[in-house]
Amino acid sequence: MSLNEEQRARTSQELLLNFQLAGTSLDAVRAQLDFTAQRLDDTLNVREQSRPEDVWLLRDHLENLVRAQGHTAVPYTVLTRTARLAAAIWFPLRRPPE
Template identity: 55%
Template sequence: MSLNDEERARTAAELRANLELTGLDADRAGAELGFDGGRLAQVLAVAGADPADVWLLRDHLEDLVRAAGREPVPYTVLTEEARAAAERWFPLRRAPRRA
């Protein structure tokens, strides 16, 4: 499963929009997943990133947005239907839950 340029750009915009809704800075959200700055930049740009990392960040941001009492920006490429296909290609990891 790979994304074309338009899908990568759209997904990157959706990730950044949800990051903004969390109220956290990118470094903190990334650190919660064990991502250093370079890895986080790749994942946020959806460029050269491990697809499993992109899904992990997607899920973590969605959880953080909801924990902040907001509604996440919907994902147009990383949908639940796409999750089933992704799981056939590579193992997905669960995002940590905030207490």
């Protein structure tokens, strides 16, 4: 399961919007997910070299952070619940930190 260029761009925009709503810093998210700066940048921008399981982890983590701020997350148009079921077959999805 891989995303095409348009899906990667849309997913990246949705991740960035939720990052803004989360009210946190890149350094905080990087530390919480134990990512390097490059790995977080690749994941947030959904580059071809980003790991699909990292994109799902970041998606879920940002959604949790947005909810913790009392906001509603921007919905994901590609990383949907149905897509998660398919992704779980292909990738070892992880739970975000609490």
